[in-house]
Amino acid sequence: MKRTPRSTALLAGAAAACLVLTGCAGSGVGRSASAGTDSLRIATLTAAQSLDPAAAVGSALPYFQAVYDTLLRRAPDGTYHPMLATRWSWSSDRTRLALTLREGVEFADGTPFDGAAVKANMTRFKKGGGASAKTLAVLEDVEVRDAHHVTLRLTNPDPAMLFYLSDAAGLMASPARFTGDSLKTTPDGTGPYTLDKSRTALGTKYVYTRKKDYWGEELPYRTLSMSVFDNETAVVNGLKTGQIDSALLQDADQQAAIEADPRLTTRKQSIDFQGLLLFDRAGARTPALREAKVRQALNYAIDRDTMLDKIRLGRGETTDQVFGPGTRGYDKKLDHAYPHDPAKARKLLAEAGYPKGFTLKLPRLTAIVGDALAASLQSDFKAVGVRLDWESLDQASAVQKIYTDRAYSAMVMNIGQSATDWITVQDLVAPGAFNLFGSTDATVKRLVPEIQRSTGAEATTAARRLNQHLVDQAWFVPFYRMSYLLVTADGVKAEPQSGMAVPSIYNYRPSRTA
Numbered sequence: 001m002k003r004t005p006r007s008t009a010l011l012a013g014a015a016a017a018c019l020v021l022t023g024c025a026g027s028g029v030g031r032s033a034s035a036g037t038d039s040l041r042i043a044t045l046t047a048a049q050s051l052d053p054a055a056a057v058g059s060a061l062p063y064f065q066a067v068y069d070t071l072l073r074r075a076p077d078g079t080y081h082p083m084l085a086t087r088w089s090w091s092s093d094r095t096r097l098a099l100t101l102r103e104g105v106e107f108a109d110g111t112p113f114d115g116a117a118v119k120a121n122m123t124r125f126k127k128g129g130g131a132s133a134k135t136l137a138v139l140e141d142v143e144v145r146d147a148h149h150v151t152l153r154l155t156n157p158d159p160a161m162l163f164y165l166s167d168a169a170g171l172m173a174s175p176a177r178f179t180g181d182s183l184k185t186t187p188d189g190t191g192p193y194t195l196d197k198s199r200t201a202l203g204t205k206y207v208y209t210r211k212k213d214y215w216g217e218e219l220p221y222r223t224l225s226m227s228v229f230d231n232e233t234a235v236v237n238g239l240k241t242g243q244i245d246s247a248l249l250q251d252a253d254q255q256a257a258i259e260a261d262p263r264l265t266t267r268k269q270s271i272d273f274q275g276l277l278l279f280d281r282a283g284a285r286t287p288a289l290r291e292a293k294v295r296q297a298l299n300y301a302i303d304r305d306t307m308l309d310k311i312r313l314g315r316g317e318t319t320d321q322v323f324g325p326g327t328r329g330y331d332k333k334l335d336h337a338y339p340h341d342p343a344k345a346r347k348l349l350a351e352a353g354y355p356k357g358f359t360l361k362l363p364r365l366t367a368i369v370g371d372a373l374a375a376s377l378q379s380d381f382k383a384v385g386v387r388l389d390w391e392s393l394d395q396a397s398a399v400q401k402i403y404t405d406r407a408y409s410a411m412v413m414n415i416g417q418s419a420t421d422w423i424t425v426q427d428l429v430a431p432g433a434f435n436l437f438g439s440t441d442a443t444v445k446r447l448v449p450e451i452q453r454s455t456g457a458e459a460t461t462a463a464r465r466l467n468q469h470l471v472d473q474a475w476f477v478p479f480y481r482m483s484y485l486l487v488t489a490d491g492v493k494a495e496p497q498s499g500m501a502v503p504s505i506y507n508y509r510p511s512r513t514a
Contacts, residue, residue, distance in 0.1 A: 038222040040492065040508055043235045043247040047203045047228045051195065052183035053121070053171035054128035058500060059416075061168065065505045066208040066224055068189030069216075070170035071099065071118070072162060076507055078326070078419050078498030080162050083216075084113060084172055084190065094157040094453070101148045105215050107174035108188045115144035120175040122152075125168075132168040134432075135160070157453050159422035163499060192219050192505075204228055220509050239264060245489045248502050252313040255485040267486045269496045272414045273319060274368075275478035276377075277428075280409030281439040286360060289409055293352040295474030299338035300345040301384045302377065308480045311372050315483040321467055322428055322476050324417030326498065329424070329463030334471050345384040357385025362410060363402055364390045369412050377412070406436055410477075417481065419498050421451060421463040429470070443469045 048056075048063040056064045073083040087100040105113040119142035126136040138158045143151040154161070164170065174188040182188075185202065187195055193208035200206050208224040227244070229235050232254040238244035240261055249255050259266055276298070283290030304318035320337040323329040349357060360381070364374060369390075378388050391408075393401060401407045415434065418424050425448055431438035447469070450462035470476065486503070488494045493511035497504045 040221040040224050041245045042226045043229055043238055043244045044226055045229060049203055050184040051187045053173050054125050055130045056168035056171055057131045058167050061500060062505050063206060064171055066193040067187040067191040067195055068171040068173060069191050070166050072166040072170060074166035074499060076495045076497050080166060095154045097152040097161060099150050103148055105190050107190055109174050109176055111174045111176045113190055114147040115150045117175050118142060118150050119144050121172050124178060135164040135169045160420050163420050193224055239487055245492045246494050247487050249485040249487060252315045255315060256313060258487055263490050265488045268483050269486055270481045270483055271501045272416050273478055273481045274414050275476055276410050276412050277434055277476060278410045279436040282437060286409035288354050288358040291352040292473050293348040294354060297345040297348040298477050299474050300341045302380045303340040304479055307376050312482060316480040318480045319478050321471050322478055323424055323467045326419030327421045327424060328460040329421050329467040331464055331467060337471050342383050349385060359387045359389055361389040361408060363408050364392050365398055368414055425451060
């Protein structure tokens with residue numbers, strides 16, 4: 001579960017983290033004797049303050065997977081498999097999705113899972129105002145044909161709909177509990193675990209016990225716990241002392257610290273890219289950004305290789321595109337479209353009418369832009385005549401100034417790279433949180449509908465053309481894809497999950513018999 005601007009983490013204090021570890025220092029060197037192979041203990045920096053699925057977001061999905069099932073299940077490789085829906089099929093125009101529902105399944109309170117429950121859940125999710133509610137924006141209605149068959153009617157095709165049904169929008173809760181707020185603390189789903197409220201403190205630690213009467217395959221761990229920390233130093237300490245079984249490490253220094261421990265298994269994975277998002281492509285606040293040559297100059301100005309080596313200890317891959325390697329639109333050659341070339345940057349600035357450069361005011365959140373990154377960007381841009389004016393913000397003021405006031409023309413961000421082209425388009429190209437000023441042009445207007453409505457080779461061609469256009473027009477200034485480290489203790493095996501920063505709860509299993 002990642003801490004990025006897409007989903008700002010809700011963090012517990014350091015003291016709570018120590019309590020979770022029963023002492024931040026310890027002498028254990030493997031799994032603690034009390035844990036055994038029937039328990040799985042996961043550490044995370046992301047908390048879920050509510051367990052109501054209407055508030056669920058993908059970055060916190062494991063909290064919800066334990067107690068709620070989704071309509072579809074997404075495998076580690078990103079393929080879709082039956083879960084609460086056993087079959088599905090599209091109409092020829094891809095605006096109707098027919099689902100066959102699993103029979104004989106009940107929610108924890110005994111309410112049957114059926115077509116009416118699907119309609120109630122999806123309607124509530126769309127109207128609930130949660131961070132992921134927009135994923136069902138094109139859902140016009142859920143037609144209940146009978147107890148075990150529904151049809152989702154869409155206003156327009158949505159190439160990511162199957163993804164959404166395997167994610168937050170597909171979580172199913174008992175409609176009998178929709179009145180009041182009880183789902184926030186007492187989940188009522190069809191999932192493989194039950195929340196142990198006596199051992200759970202929302203925001204700090206969540207403990208789940210395996211159901212004896214789960215309709216599906218029994219998961220290997222009798223107890224599942226997820227503990228929230230406010231820093232990765234405490235997480236690394238817990239891994240080394242045997243009090244944590246799995247965690248995802250983002251910080252490069254912490255990754256280096258853990259790799260030296262032979263008792264732990266590590267696996268690299270790329271999730272987020274870091275870069276400068278240029279919101280003001282029409283030049284409303286910063287006129288220079290109206291010119292494509294200026295935006296291209298910014299890309300040529302930065303020394304991505306040196307930045308990656310110094311800031312991330314080489315942990316990642318430099319890139320000049322926002323489409324990730326798992327998408328159809330990804331083109332490897334675009335990773336190196338803008339080699340470091342200060343002379344060319346200065347030439348482009350002069351051709352655009354800015355021979356002496358210009359000033360670019362940027363917000364700075366230290367959780368994203370540390371001293372090393374700020375200094376590197378300052379130096380690289382200064383070398384071509386662009387003066388950065390950093391304004392430090394705390395989280396309380398950031399949302400107001402960045403998203404409400406739109407006080408900045410650009411911002412450095414860490415953003416997850418989706419494995420789905422349409423989600424990339426919706427997140428970064430469509431007007432919204434990462435296209436604050438609603439930039440568009442004739443090419444974007446032509447290609448986005450093609451991606452939305454086409455399939456197969458046509459969809460691939462349209463996505464690649466859009467990606468090429470965004471790179472040519474320098475809509476973004478990406479730095480690199482950051483490599484994170486999935487760490488597991490001796491005796492635990494975890495498989496990374498497509499479309500998620502951390503593994504699904506279904507991706508963990510014992511690697512040997514205790």
